[in-house]
Amino acid sequence: MQMISPVQFFKSLPPKQCTECGDNIVEQAESYLLECDRCLSKKDE
Numbered sequence: 001m002q003m004i005s006p007v008q009f010f011k012s013l014p015p016k017q018c019t020e021c022g023d024n025i026v027e028q029a030e031s032y033l034l035e036c037d038r039c040l041s042k043k044d045e
């Protein structure tokens with residue numbers, strides 16, 4: 001039986017990638033954004 005700690009589980013998840021430019025997104029708590037800050041700020045104009 002293999003025990004996987006929650007920390008290891010989250011570390012094993014692939015990083016999110018921006019749907020616009022493909023950059024990895026730094027995960028933030030309660031963040032459901034699909035785009036990186038750079039692309040979001042572009043759209044803000």
Ligand SMILES: [Zn+2]
Nearest residue numbers: 018021036039
């Ligand atoms: Zn982006």
